[in-house]
Amino acid sequence: MTTIIYIALILMAFGMLLSFIRFVKGPNTADRTVALDTLTTIGTAALVLLGYMFHRYIYVDVALIYAVLGFIGVIVIARYLEGAL
Template identity: 40%
Template sequence: MSASQYLFVGMALIMALLVILVSGRLIVGPTTADRLIALDVINTLVSGIMLLLGAVYDSVVMVDVAIVYMALSFVSTLYFARHLEGGF
């Protein structure tokens, strides 16, 4: 592995720690909207971790999975928001 790939591994570890930190708000959030915000942040961080590990393991497939994960998390955010505002 080259030097920048070690940096990518360290960054992925820091992002995983941030996911654990943010999931506290997911548990104790006073309202449902707080929990949804924490879930949105976790989705963004996890897609960042997927991008980093795709570069570390030299697999472009992981980056494709990250793209699909971003699109699906966007759809699920819209769905939960629609549920929260009491639409359909």
């Protein structure tokens, strides 16, 4: 069981690294915002898995907050790009 959790965490770390490279390279504002969105989603899943590793029920609330509030920044940036803010 522990090996599976380690494999999952390392795969997620590689996903975060690749999308961060896209954030640095991306030629456009929309590309960087997509990278931020992907990083937020992977971070939410990582928070839930780390909460399972620590065996504390209260730790899952942080992932809940990220799932509820993480997309507001992306929507505000999109409205700014559209010129409608």
